[in-house]
Amino acid sequence: MLLERLDDLLVNWLPRQRWFAGKDRRIDGISVVSDTELVEGDPSLHHLIIAVHQEGGTDRYQVPLGVRSELPGRLKYAAIGQLDNGSCVYDAVHDPGLTRVWLENMAGNVDVGPLTFRSITGIDTDLSSFASPAEQSNTSLIYGDAYICKLFRRLTPGINPDLEVSIGLARAGSKHVPELYGWFSSDLGGTLSTLAMMSEFLRSGTDGWQLAGTSVRDLYAEADLRADEVGGDFAAESERLGAATADVHRDMAAAFGTGEMAPAEVRAVAERMHDRLCETCEVVPQLRPYAGRLTDAFDALAELDEPLVVQRVHGDYHLGQVMRTDSGWMLLDFEGEPVKSLEERRAPAHPLRDVAGMLRSFDYAARHLLVNGQTFRGDRDQLEYRAQEWADRNRAAFCHGYAEAGGVDPAAHEVILRAFEFDKAVYEVLYEARNRPSWLPIPLGSIAALSTRPESGYLAS
Numbered sequence: 523m524l525l526e527r528l529d530d531l532l533v534n535w536l537p538r539q540r541w542f543a544g545k546d547r548r549i550d551g552i553s554v555v556s557d558t559e560l561v562e563g564d565p566s567l568h569h570l571i572i573a574v575h576q577e578g579g580t581d582r583y584q585v586p587l588g589v590r591s592e593l594p595g596r597l598k599y600a601a602i603g604q605l606d607n608g609s610c611v612y613d614a615v616h617d618p619g620l621t622r623v624w625l626e627n628m629a630g631n632v633d634v635g636p637l638t639f640r641s642i643t644g645i646d647t648d649l650s651s652f653a654s655p656a657e658q659s660n661t662s663l664i665y666g667d668a669y670i671c672k673l674f675r676r677l678t679p680g681i682n683p684d685l686e687v688s689i690g691l692a693r694a695g696s697k698h699v700p701e702l703y704g705w706f707s708s709d710l711g712g713t714l715s716t717l718a719m720m721s722e723f724l725r726s727g728t729d730g731w732q733l734a735g736t737s738v739r740d741l742y743a744e745a746d747l748r749a750d751e752v753g754g755d756f757a758a759e760s761e762r763l764g765a766a767t768a769d770v771h772r773d774m775a776a777a778f779g780t781g782e783m784a785p786a787e788v789r790a791v792a793e794r795m796h797d798r799l800c801e802t803c804e805v806v807p808q809l810r811p812y813a814g815r816l817t818d819a820f821d822a823l824a825e826l827d828e829p830l831v832v833q834r835v836h837g838d839y840h841l842g843q844v845m846r847t848d849s850g851w852m853l854l855d856f857e858g859e860p861v862k863s864l865e866e867r868r869a870p871a872h873p874l875r876d877v878a879g880m881l882r883s884f885d886y887a888a889r890h891l892l893v894n895g896q897t898f899r900g901d902r903d904q905l906e907y908r909a910q911e912w913a914d915r916n917r918a919a920f921c922h923g924y925a926e927a928g929g930v931d932p933a934a935h936e937v938i939l940r941a942f943e944f945d946k947a948v949y950e951v952l953y954e955a956r957n958r959p960s961w962l963p964i965p966l967g968s969i970a971a972l973s974t975r976p977e978s979g980y981l982a983s
Contacts, residue, residue: 528554531603531611532572532585540658541675542583547576555582556708558635560623565590567620569637571677571708582677582710584717586621588614615661615673618650624663624671625649628704628720638714641704642692645669645720659860664723669703671720681707682716683867687834687856690777691770698766698773698853700724724852727845733759734841734887734916741908742891748911756912757919759851760884763844764923766851767880771873771929775833781870782829792824795945802952808966809951815973816944823941830938832870837862839876840883873930878942881917882950885968888913893961910971921981933981944969 529552536542536549553573561567570585593601593610600616614620625647627639649665656662663671674682688702700722707714733756740754750757783791796817803810836843837858845852858867888909892902921932932939950965 527603527606528611531605535602536574536583539675541660543659543676544574544576544581547578549574549576551575555710556636558637560627560634560637561620565617565620567614567617567623571710583675584673584677586614586673588612588617588620615653615663618652621651621663622647622649624706624718624720625665625669628706636708637706637717638708639704639706642689642702645703665720666723667725668723669720670700670723671718673718674716677710677715677717678864679711679713679715680864681714682719682857683837683864684855684857685716685719686868687774687777688719688721690834691773694773694777696770696773698770698851700852700854724845724847727847727852730763730841730844730846730851731883731887733846734884735891738888738891738909738912741912742905750915755915757915759846760916760919761923761926763851763880764920764925764929765927766844766853767839767876767920768924768927768929770853771833771835771876774835778834778870780831780833783832783870783872784829785827788826788830789824792820792941795820795823795941795948798945798952799948802948806951806955806962808962809948809969812969812973816948816969819937819940819944822937826937830872832872834868835871835873835876836879837867837871837876839879841880841887842883872938872942874932874935874939875942877921877924877929877932878939878946880920881939881943882946882965882968884916884920885913886964888916889964889967890961893963906967913968918981936981939981940972943972947972 532552533549536552537545552575555571555573556569558569559566560569566589568587568589570587571582572585573580573582587602588597588600588611590597590610590612591608593612597612597617600612600614602611602613604610624639625645627634627637628641629645629647630639631641632639646666646668649668651663651665651671654662654664654670660675661673663673665671672684685702685705688699691699692702703720703722705719706717708717709715737754737756799809799813799816799820803813836853836856838855838860843853843855845854892905892909925931925933947965947969951962951969954962954965
């Protein structure tokens with residue numbers, strides 16, 4: 523393949539991509555780590571792994587590159603540019619005429635150069651794809667109404683936690699995760715590293731965040747009614763979601779085992795919570811009035827004198843990571859927090875960390891409509907009261923469902939849950955202050971409400 527001008531084209535194209543992580547730093551250079559031709563002719567498909575050199579280090583990215591002598595109008599929006607030989611290069615994820623080769627290679631369990639394609643079960647190879655516009659850090663291709671193939675754009679050496687956990691849960695027979703069909707990998711720095719995974723497409727599924735938002739909107743439209751009196755009451759679904767979460771936690775423990783976190787390690791976790799609080803108070807002075815209660819919660823965690831049972835968990839759990847389907851709740855995206863290292867994302871944790879993440883998501887669902895300019899009946903104080911009522915009702919329902927299904931009882935372990943939730947809220951304060959200042963009242967309001975409650979019984983609605 524002729525690569526004249528490709529580096530310059532990528533330098534201009536990459537910062538415009540939603541999944542590119544280095545938008546705030548100048549690109550010093552790009553080198554091609556591997557170039558594997560998967561489809562010959564015109565058009566052709568080249569699978570590129572590129573190294574992007576920037577201040578602070580080098581990241582590797584996956585770029586499926588389509589090459590045509592002439593780019594048709596339907597693909598103009600995917601253009602990267604033109605090479606010196608006149609060929610047009612473009613992001614091939616948008617070309618269904620090329621992406622079918624991934625299905626064929628996974629179905630055939632073949633190796634092509636450094637690329638390794640594998641499948642768990644039979645794959646229909648006669649399906650066209652389209653690239654979902656919904657994602658940011660990855661790119662998902664939807665094949666017909668059968669599969670969704672997630673390409674990990676920014677690559678990390680080693681097996682991706684999402685694939686690792688999905689394989690483990692498939693072997694454990696978990697009912698609350700999509701079926702895994704296949705994946706492909708490449709040697710990256712001497713380690714076989716995940717490039718993509720393909721799972722069942724949940725065609726009847728609705729995003730949990732969307733469902734919760736509809737419930738809150740119904741409540742605000744009837745501002746004089748309680749959350750349990752409105753037709754869109756979400757509490758029953760929250761309870762079922764809690765039960766599904768407990769089931770998946772049990773399956774993860776069966777697939778990956780459990781361990782113990784010694785009291786000294788628990789104290790180290792609490793110390794990191796203290797450090798994050800101090801850092802955030804320096805950046806966001808509005809948090810300082812609550813620092814005392816937050817410190818008390820972290821100190822209470824540090825004072826636990828028994829080891830904690832830990833296991834693999836979701837790690838980035840919220841309403842956007844679950845879908846309600848005809849058959850019940852499904853949990854998705856076990857990749858963990860993208861900003862953390864692979865080692866941190868794979869590390870065992872207490873399962874109430876995931877519970878805390880979902881509780882924070884209920885608070886966000888209850889309040890986000892109040893900070894984005896929408897107008898509802900009732901005055902602000904009344905709407906704030908309803909938001910807290912909705913959040914409390916759904917938090918309690920989720921925890922009840924989780925405990926009834928055999929999960930660690932949140933009400934019996936409030937010291938642990940409270941510390942995890944406050945730590946997550948502190949993280950949110952710092953994130954919103956730096957990225958979405960108009961949303962800062964959401965975590966601050968949650969901290970204010972929760973910190974006034976007694977240490978015992980703060981989950982009560």
